[in-house]
Amino acid sequence: MIKQLLTATAFLFVATAQAEPHGNCLTNELEDRLITADLAVAAGNCHLASASDEGQAVSALEYAHSWFLQAQTLGSSQARRGLDLVEKKLAQAGQAHD
Secondary structure, eight states: OHHHHHHHHHHHHHHHHHHSTTSOOOSSOSOGGGOOHHHHHHHHHHHHHHTTSTTTHHHHHHHHHHHHHHHHHTTOSSHHHHHHHHHHHHHHHHHHTO
């Protein structure tokens, strides 16, 4: 029961942060056993949305990549699309700094 409550609370936090792209996204506040594939995808999407802030773009993309990898490990079918997008944006950011 507590696990479901913590997961629901975390999911609500991520959903709220997604609605406000410059809000706070989950980083690593949760124990691994509490993270679901859906929660990891939502956290990845939150960080992806916050990557529009140029000062924090690379950091946000790295967090998004990490969350999408975790979602993929947890069996998410949506994670691959997020990973592809993040990898493309990271490559573009790397080219911009060359």
